[in-house]
Structures are given as C-alpha cells and as structure tokens.
Amino acid sequence: MGFPIRLIVGGAVAGLALTYYVRSRRARTGDGYLQIIRQLPGDAARLVDETRERAASAFDVGATAARDREAEFSRQLQAAGAPPDA
Numbered sequence: 001m002g003f004p005i006r007l008i009v010g011g012a013v014a015g016l017a018l019t020y021y022v023r024s025r026r027a028r029t030g031d032g033y034l035q036i037i038r039q040l041p042g043d044a045a046r047l048v049d050e051t052r053e054r055a056a057s058a059f060d061v062g063a064t065a066a067r068d069r070e071a072e073f074s075r076q077l078q079a080a081g082a083p084p085d086a
Contacts, residue, residue: 001009025036 021040022033022036025031026033029036031039
C-alpha cells in the first residue's frame, strides 16, 4: 500500500473516530457539536495528564513490589545457607 493510500485511510479512520466521539458525547451530555469540538483539545490534554499520572502510579507500585520480592528472595537465600561443597 502506497503512502497516499495510507494517508487517505488514516484520515478516514481519524474522521470516523472523531465522529463517534462527538456523537457519543452529544448523546451523553446533550452539548452541541461545535461546543464538543471546541472542548476537544482540553479533553485530550486532560486524558494525557491522567494517563501520565496512572503510568507514574503503576511504576511506583511495580517498583515497590519488585523491592519487596528482592528482599524476600534475599531472605530465602540467607536462610538456605551456603551450598554444600561438591
């Protein structure tokens, strides 16, 4: 598939996604189409901020869990003692 075709298909998919978003938001809130489109940049920025916060939180939780697992593994190794000589 050539670049122009990909560009056309990408534009069509983006247009369909925007149409779906606007229609579903209108059905949910009752706002006008133009008002929804005007709020789109703010909504996108809010979504990016929420995603960053969730990613940072997930990283912190994962790092804490990894430290706990490493500490438990170290305790198990020390409890097992040195391996016997062969």
